[in-house]
Amino acid sequence: MAMQKPVLALVGATGAVGSTMIEIMDSRESVPWGEIRLIASARSAGKVLRVRGEDITVLELAPEVFDGVDIAMFDVPDEVSAEWAPIAAARGAVAVDNSGAFRMDPDVPLVVPEVNADKVTDRPKGIIANPNCTTLSMMAAMGALHREFGLESLVVSSYQAASGAGQPGIDQLQAEISALAGKNVGNVSGDVAEVLKAAGVPVGGDSPFPAPLALNVVPWAGSLKDDGWSSEELKVRNESRKILGIPELKVSATCVRVPVVTTHALAIHATFSRDVSVDAARKLLGDQPTIVVKDDPANGEWPTPADAVGGDPTVVGRIRQSLDFPNTLELFVCGDNLRKGAALNTYEVAETVAAAG
């Protein structure tokens, strides 16, 4: 990389994650970048967005916009990344991709800087992948615990936010809650679908969610894979193994959407090869710069999505030692799925690449 400040490109600058990315850059005391280029589809090209006090005109995605770019962050759908990240790489940029297109490619590192920052320089394709937001919510915590205690297995149940389905997910939950306004919730709880239909709110096939989400939870996220598993559940398993560098890690995940706007929560049952203690785990997690421990039930302190939303840290609490399973901790973890779960981690990977030179 050049001695001058690296040129950063943000592809997908006008989307939900792209907007969060700009917020993150605005909030940093300093950034290591020279030029910042904003890139989007033809539809959004020409818009002017303000980044760190400077007006920047959005460029249309094309091969030549990557000329001179050192690091290109991609916050776009899988198929767009699959096509364009290699083009950016061929033009000399390191592509840091937030889509699912390259995560399990053996020639693409899957990076959470707190866990495996060293992998950013091992990028045969010039591409680095950012994990799925559900996996990411727990990686900082599990990475720290693994280094200390030796992780062997994970049983995970998720409480996933509507914004995991992007802006359409937020809009859908908004529409559902508006349709319920003024209703007696005790009377409609079995009939939310009917209330939504009567209000003209899409349900099922026409909605980002396969069932009503307001006053409900939906045990489905992603697409159907073999043997009844959802794609989201397999991502949690396969990406955790790759990021933590434990190919044999046992993982069972059940992914459930809940009527929360932003922040994924996870209930985690984690078994280790060495003795664990709650005190040691709490101290270890509290010492991590990107984790906040909120764990004092006697004083009403535990993580909820509302505590994590809009913030960078993962909030960890409800740390208990299993009464019956040896070397096992139970935890409840909340992470803003648009920040650490997407934009923030991508940005931190880009920073790590810049620092690695």
Place this chain on the structure above:
Amino acid sequence: MAMQKPVLALVGATGAVGSTMIEIMDSRESVPWGEIRLIASARSAGKVLRVRGEDITVLELAPEVFDGVDIAMFDVPDEVSAEWAPIAAARGAVAVDNSGAFRMDPDVPLVVPEVNADKVTDRPKGIIANPNCTTLSMMAAMGALHREFGLESLVVSSYQAASGAGQPGIDQLQAEISALAGKNVGNVSGDVAEVLKAAGVPVGGDSPFPAPLALNVVPWAGSLKDDGWSSEELKVRNESRKILGIPELKVSATCVRVPVVTTHALAIHATFSRDVSVDAARKLLGDQPTIVVKDDPANGEWPTPADAVGGDPTVVGRIRQSLDFPNTLELFVCGDNLRKGAALNTYEVAETVAAAG
């Protein structure tokens, strides 16, 4: 018990569970009871409630109202049951108690008819206990699977409804959702507490829930016990062991309240001593009279709380065989916490006692 039809008493007839109990009796084709007595506190005594087409005046709780009663169902707070169930028993009634007062008493059977109906006649104190609603949601399914495969351990994460905290819980969620009407949910998701306070809706100490529940999930239910466990989590462990008759069953539970009015959902990771298969489990569960299997993700079929509310059956789906843990099934279970989770099971125990004569 007398040859004539048994006399049934319902203590707590005017509460949330009591009302559901009356609905259940109304919906039955026939009931085995002679007289039905409704009993409540002085405040509600004198009210007239209609049960199976007959107006019945609510009596004030007093020792003599149990004279001549064969079976007395208690749907009242723990301390009321602790005092009055023994009085009813001393007057000759079999007390079927839905509170937590007697569940772990070694001289009180804890009964789910699908699992351990035979225990109803082994009642040294004349008292039979009904399990906690969270435990109950999974007992019919786990009992059937245990008989077939030999249950060894359970890891459970709950998605518990507001009505688990009774009518005040329903009213609180109603007030929270009303306060959010017209707000941009994307903007307020981290500030629900402020929105509620501004609308005069109680938050925290003055609410049945220790944190805002709308657009949030709260990983806390019950009171604080040793080592950071909640009372609800320990109930799931201890009651499951007692009902299933597996004193050494390994159980870890994380209990989380979600913004759903009625129906508790559970994500269950269950390990058995014998080989399992999804097909065998699905057939076995589908053969249970009180279970509905809804498990066809290709066609958008899985259990949600909205599917179970107001119904008697437990809805079971998302049945998967663990990819990494031997002899292990993953399931998602939904049960109406006011029906099977409380009133229905209590009533079925009373029916079982009546049938046992």
